[in-house]
Structure formats: C-alpha cells, structure tokens
Amino acid sequence: MSLDEFGLVARYFTRPVPERQGVGDDCALLDVDATTLALTTDMLVEGVHFFPGAEPDALGHKCLAVNLSDLAAAGARPRSFLLALALPAADPTWLEAFSRGLFALAQEHDCHLIGGDTVRAATRGGPLTVAITAIGEVDPGMVRGRAGARPGDDIWVSGWLGEAALALAVRRGELPAEALGAEAETCFRRMDRPQPRIALGRALAGLATAAADVSDGLIGDLGHILERSGVGAEVIWDDVPRAPAFAGLGTIRQQHCILAGGDDYELVFTAAPENRDAVRAAGARSGVAVSRIGRIEAAHGLRLRNAAGASIGDTLKAFNQFPT
Amino acid sequence: MSLDEFGLVARYFTRPVPERQGVGDDCALLDVDATTLALTTDMLVEGVHFFPGAEPDALGHKCLAVNLSDLAAAGARPRSFLLALALPAADPTWLEAFSRGLFALAQEHDCHLIGGDTVRAATRGGPLTVAITAIGEVDPGMVRGRAGARPGDDIWVSGWLGEAALALAVRRGELPAEALGAEAETCFRRMDRPQPRIALGRALAGLATAAADVSDGLIGDLGHILERSGVGAEVIWDDVPRAPAFAGLGTIRQQHCILAGGDDYELVFTAAPENRDAVRAAGARSGVAVSRIGRIEAAHGLRLRNAAGASIGDTLKAFNQFPT
Numbered sequence: 001m002s003l004d005e006f007g008l009v010a011r012y013f014t015r016p017v018p019e020r021q022g023v024g025d026d027c028a029l030l031d032v033d034a035t036t037l038a039l040t041t042d043m044l045v046e047g048v049h050f051f052p053g054a055e056p057d058a059l060g061h062k063c064l065a066v067n068l069s070d071l072a073a074a075g076a077r078p079r080s081f082l083l084a085l086a087l088p089a090a091d092p093t094w095l096e097a098f099s100r101g102l103f104a105l106a107q108e109h110d111c112h113l114i115g116g117d118t119v120r121a122a123t124r125g126g127p128l129t130v131a132i133t134a135i136g137e138v139d140p141g142m143v144r145g146r147a148g149a150r151p152g153d154d155i156w157v158s159g160w161l162g163e164a165a166l167a168l169a170v171r172r173g174e175l176p177a178e179a180l181g182a183e184a185e186t187c188f189r190r191m192d193r194p195q196p197r198i199a200l201g202r203a204l205a206g207l208a209t210a211a212a213d214v215s216d217g218l219i220g221d222l223g224h225i226l227e228r229s230g231v232g233a234e235v236i237w238d239d240v241p242r243a244p245a246f247a248g249l250g251t252i253r254q255q256h257c258i259l260a261g262g263d264d265y266e267l268v269f270t271a272a273p274e275n276r277d278a279v280r281a282a283g284a285r286s287g288v289a290v291s292r293i294g295r296i297e298a299a300h301g302l303r304l305r306n307a308a309g310a311s312i313g314d315t316l317k318a319f320n321q322f323p324t
Numbered sequence: 325m326s327l328d329e330f331g332l333v334a335r336y337f338t339r340p341v342p343e344r345q346g347v348g349d350d351c352a353l354l355d356v357d358a359t360t361l362a363l364t365t366d367m368l369v370e371g372v373h374f375f376p377g378a379e380p381d382a383l384g385h386k387c388l389a390v391n392l393s394d395l396a397a398a399g400a401r402p403r404s405f406l407l408a409l410a411l412p413a414a415d416p417t418w419l420e421a422f423s424r425g426l427f428a429l430a431q432e433h434d435c436h437l438i439g440g441d442t443v444r445a446a447t448r449g450g451p452l453t454v455a456i457t458a459i460g461e462v463d464p465g466m467v468r469g470r471a472g473a474r475p476g477d478d479i480w481v482s483g484w485l486g487e488a489a490l491a492l493a494v495r496r497g498e499l500p501a502e503a504l505g506a507e508a509e510t511c512f513r514r515m516d517r518p519q520p521r522i523a524l525g526r527a528l529a530g531l532a533t534a535a536a537d538v539s540d541g542l543i544g545d546l547g548h549i550l551e552r553s554g555v556g557a558e559v560i561w562d563d564v565p566r567a568p569a570f571a572g573l574g575t576i577r578q579q580h581c582i583l584a585g586g587d588d589y590e591l592v593f594t595a596a597p598e599n600r601d602a603v604r605a606a607g608a609r610s611g612v613a614v615s616r617i618g619r620i621e622a623a624h625g626l627r628l629r630n631a632a633g634a635s636i637g638d639t640l641k642a643f644n645q646f647p648t
Binding site: 005006008009010012013015017018027028029030032033034035037039040041042043044045046047048049079080082083084085086087089090092095096098099103112113114115116117118119120121122123126127129131133135137 | 329330332333334336337339341342351352353354356357358359361363364365366367368369370371372373403404406407408409410411413414416419420422423427436437438439440441442443444445446447450451453455457459461
C-alpha cells in the first residue's frame with residue numbers, strides 16, 4: 001500500500017481513548033496503578049517484510065527486535081511479549097531455529113514470552129506471518145513520545161544508518177556484494193539481526209525531549225517527530241555519520257541509504273543543547289555512538305544542508321518518490 | 325496443522341517465566357503493582373478462520389470477540405486492545421464496515437484501541453490477516469485458570485452450544501439451510517457475531533473453580549480443564565442444553581455439533597455443589613442461561629452417559645477422528 005493508503009487506514013481506526021490510556025507514537029501507553037506500561041505490536045509477513053526462506057534463527061531475532069526497538073524509543077524496560085504465528089507447516093528444524101533466535105534476544109533483555117496463538121497459514125505455501133506484542137515499563141514521570149521536540153534542540157542519531165539498506169540492495173540484486181568489500185557481512189548482520197537500543201533508550205530518560213526508532217528511514221522517522229511536535233529542522237548531511245561500508249560508494253547511493261533507508265532500528269532523538277555532554281555520556285554508558293546531526297527550528301519543514309550551509313533540499317524531494 | 329503438530333509447536337515455545345508473569349490458560353497473567361493484567365492474542369487468517377469475502381462488519385466484531393472471550397474465561401474486565409492487520413488493499417468501504425463492527429463491540433465492553441500496526445498482505449489477493457491482543461484486569465485474588473477443578477465439582481456451560489457449528493455446516497454445503505427452518509438466522513448470527521460472556525465471567529469470580537471458553541468444542545475445551553486440573557469427568561448428554569435449531573436433526577448431528585463444534589464462545593466452568601444457587605444467580609444477573617451438565621471425578625478421562633447412566637463413550641472416540 002502507498003503512504004496515502006496507510007493514512008486512509010489510520011483514519012478509520014482513530015477514536016478517542018480515556019485518560020490513563022494513550023495511542024502513543026512508537027508505543028501505546030497504559031497506566032496501571034502507579035506504573036506506566038508501554039505496549040507495541042508489529043506484524044511481519046513473508047514476502048513483504050522478509051524474503052521467503054529467510055533464515056529462521058535470524059527471523060526469530062528480528063521479529064522480536066522490531067518490537068523491542070519501539071520500546072527503546074519510548075525509553076521502556078522490556079518485560080513480556082505475546083507471539084501470534086501463522087505457520088505453513090510444523091517443521092521441527094524451522095521451529096527449533098526460529099525459537100532459538102527469538103529466545104536468545106528475549107533473554108538478553110529479560111523479556112518473557114507469556115502467551116500466544118499458533119494457527120495454520122492460508123496455504124501450505126504460506127505466507128508465514130508473525131505478530132508480536134511487546135510490553136515494557138516506563139519509569140514514573142519519564143514518558144517520552146515524538147511530540148516534545150522544541151526549537152533550539154539538537155537532533156541526534158545513534159550508531160550508523162543505511163547499512164541495512166545496503167544489504168537489501170545486494171539481496172535484491174541492485175548492487176554487487178563486492179561493492180561492500182569486507183563490510184558486506186556487517187551490512188547483512190545489520191539487516192538480519194538489528195540490535196534494539198534498549199539501554200540507550202533508558203539512559204536518555206529525562207534527557208531526550210522526543211525520540212523515534214529509525215525503522216522507515218531517517219527522513220521519514222524524523223519527519224514524524226517534526227509533525228507531532230509542530231516544528232521543523234535543519235539537518236547537516238556532512239554531520240550524519242557514515243559507516244565504513246559506504247567508503248567506495250557514490251553520494252546518491254549514500255544519501256538514499258542513509259537518509260531514506262529503513263530497517264536500521266537506531267534511535268533518532270532530540271535534546272536541549274545544554275545536555276550535550278550528558279547525551280554523550282548516556283551513549284558511552286550504553287555502548288552506542290551518538291552523533292549530533294542538526295537542530296530543531298520553529299519554521300516547519302526539513303531543510304537538508306551541507307557543511308558549508310548550502311541547501312541540498314532537492315535530494316529530499318527525490319526521496320519522496322521512493323517507495324517505502 | 326494437526327493436533328500433534330500444535331503440540332510440537334508448543335514444545336519449542338515453552339520456557340520458564342519469572343514470578344508475577346504467567347503463561348496462563350485462556351490468558352497470560354502479568355502482575356503490575358497491585359493489579360493483575362490478563363492478556364491474550366488471537367490471529368485470524370482469511371481462508372482458515374473465515375471465508376474469503378466475509379462480511380467486514382461481522383468480521384470486525386468477531387476478531388475482537390474471540391479475544392474478549394478469552395478475557396471472559398479468565399474473569400477479566402476488558403480495558404484495551406492492539407490491532408495488527410495485513411490488508412490486501414485499502415478499500416474505504418471495507419475499512420469503514422470492519423472498523424464499525426470492531427468499535428461497536430469494543431464500546432459495549434468499554435475496551436479501547438490503543439495501538440496497532442497495518443501492513444500489506446502478501447499479495448493483492450490476500451490473505452487478509454487480523455491479530456488482536458486484548459488486555460483486561462482481574463480483581464485481586466480472583467485469578468482463575470483451568471487448573472482448579474476438584475472432584476465433586478459440578479460442570480456448567482453457559483447458553484447453547486453447537487449453533488455456530490450448524491451455521492458452518494450450511495456454509496460448507498454439508499447441510500441445507502432449510503433443515504434449520506426459522507432458526508437459520510440465529511445460527512448464522514452465533515457464528516458471525518459471537519457474544520463474549522464478559523459479564524458472566526466476572527460474576528463467576530470466587531464461584532468458578534476453573535473455566536475455559538468453548539472455542540474448539542465442549543469436549544476439547546473441557547478436556548483442557550481436566551488435563552490441567554489432573555481430574556476426570558462424567559458428562560450427562562441429556563443434560564446438555566439443546567438449542568431450538570436442533571429440533572429436527574438426528575442424534576449424530578446433534579452430538580457432533582454440540583459436543584465437538586467450535587466457535588460458540590460460551591463458557592464451560594466448574595463450581596462446588598454448594599454454590600449451585602449462587603451460580604444460577606450469577607447467570608441470571610448476567611442475562612445468560614447456565615446449565616449443569618455433569619461433575620468432576622477423580623478418575624482421569626471423560627465419560628459421556630445418557631440420563632439412564634449408560635455409557636455413550638463410543639461417540640467420543642468417533643469425535644477424536646474429526647478434524648478441528
């Protein structure tokens with residue numbers, strides 16, 4: 001479906017909710033006694049979100065990772081998850097590997113499978129479909145969504161962006177694997193086994209004014225923050241970190257993957273300039289690099305500039321034409 | 325998949341969980357401060373759980389109803405739900421009707437949509453797939469699963485069983501609609517718009533020693549209670565209530581639909597004999613008939629008898645051969 005179609009769908013499912021329950025941004029929020037729960041659900045469909053025959057260990061990891069990444073954006077501590085599976089067949093080899101990948105990541109984040117549903121896929125051929133609902137807890141007073149960015153705030157990203165998009169380009173045959181050299185394996189790992197930035201998300205509690213995970217691409221996900229916060233931004237392309245895999249690649253490929261490539265599951269967030277040292281310390285404490293890539297402005301829209309201050313905004317216009 | 329295959333799947337996804345989190349029966353349980361949450365997830369796939377082209381208003385109702393039915397079995401008060409949808413297309417007419425059916429039932433039970441995910445189906449042709457996670461609250465000290473049935477307890481069912489199975493038989497062309505006479509519409513309504521027994525489930529708090537919703541058929545779902553409670557049971561076929569639709573139908577058809585037919589979403593539960601009046605009062609307060617159909621015994625297994633006490637156990641054996 002197109003972006004317009006997703007907007008249409010959203011219209012039919014938007015209804016008022018009572019206080020102490022909220023349709024959040026990356027997560028929904030639910031107050032239970034003195035605790036705020038963050039809840040998120042993601043559905044992955046064979047042939048849409050992953051290739052038929054995807055390695056089941058990596059798939060188990062990824063299906064949980066994309067949900068935990070939403071918890072990370074909300075600054076939540078993972079607690080439990082429920083798993084709904086439509087399976088083409090009950091293949092022990094596949095089940096063993098899928099559950100191994102799933103539980104390895106779950107254990108790493110002390111997140112427990114508490115319920116689920118297993119059903120037959122529509123045909124023996126599939127499509128394999130995985131829907132996970134993850135539940136986390138947010139520290140009291142530390143609820144954070146996408147709506148809190150203020151003019152003057154710095155814009156930050158964690159880690160490196162675009163490596164998953166490079167891996168996808170190779171898998172689709174649009175780019176020879178040789179173009180990535182020794183970095184090819186890193187890129188495939190980024191695509192197949194994204195690491196949800198749970199530690200960083202929690203370390204940013206009280207520091208980040210808004211946050212989102214980069215699942216659809218930096219421009220798209222930062223765009224959600226700008227829209228919800230009612231602000232605009234300037235992003236300095238030269239300040240956006242480049243992974244080593246991009247060393248031998250042209251600017252267009254770099255910009256496409258780094259600015260509009262999805263599936264990295266890093267965090268993009270905003271914070272007041274007086275908290276720069278604290279943000280860097282939060283990154284260091286979490287073992288994740290953080291890079292300052294621009295700032296929030298009152299004027300709506302996203303302005304992309306190079307280090308000299310010249311607009312490279314036409315790049316953005318072109319990206320709006322890319323299917324996501 | 326066969327029952328054996330589902331057992332195989334379960335084996336790979338069973339892991340220890342910490343205290344205050346529990347893989348429950350109809351629901352998972354999660355303690356948050358002084359509150360116990362009941363959580364459940366159900367996935368419905370086009371061509372498996374509903375016919376292609378199913379009326380979207382009824383489908384929206386049913387997808388939420390099957391989840392609320394799990395909350396009813398646990399005695400929980402519905403609070404929120406999350407909706408994951410794989411859509412073949414963004415058709416406004418379909419979306420309007422589906423959301424209308426969904427929200428009408430949600431509103432009736434004061435249950436709020438707080439989050440979700442909409443994705444493309446594998447192909448424009450589908451399969452449409454709906455996964456809902458519902459969240460409810462259980463009153464302190466009133467947690468109830470399938471494991472509490474004790475020898476001597478009465479076995480009860482709510483409402484009438486088997487009407488949904490009759491409707492399915494007609495839709496599959498196995499039974500002419502005329503055989504149901506004026507009751508055909510009631511049967512279709514039972515299949516398409518099941519009413520989760522939320523009020524009864526809550527009214528049974530402190531009375532029912534074990535409960536399950538009848539989604540897979542009375543024998544199967546009562547069987548789960550017996551297995552989890554480590555007990556057996558005697559069920560008196562003549563005491564199992566007959567809906568008017570069965571008036572002109574033979575015994576085999578009656579037994580097949582009433583004992584083994586799924587999709588009714590009534591409750592089967594156990595309670596001590598001294599609470600008979602209280603159970604009847606709970607039914608009356610909830611506007612649902614309740615019928616006593618047998619009793620829990622220490623000897624394992626399920627014994628089906630007629631009013632004269634003669635075994636009709638061969639019937640049960642035959643049902644084990646039916647695909648579910």
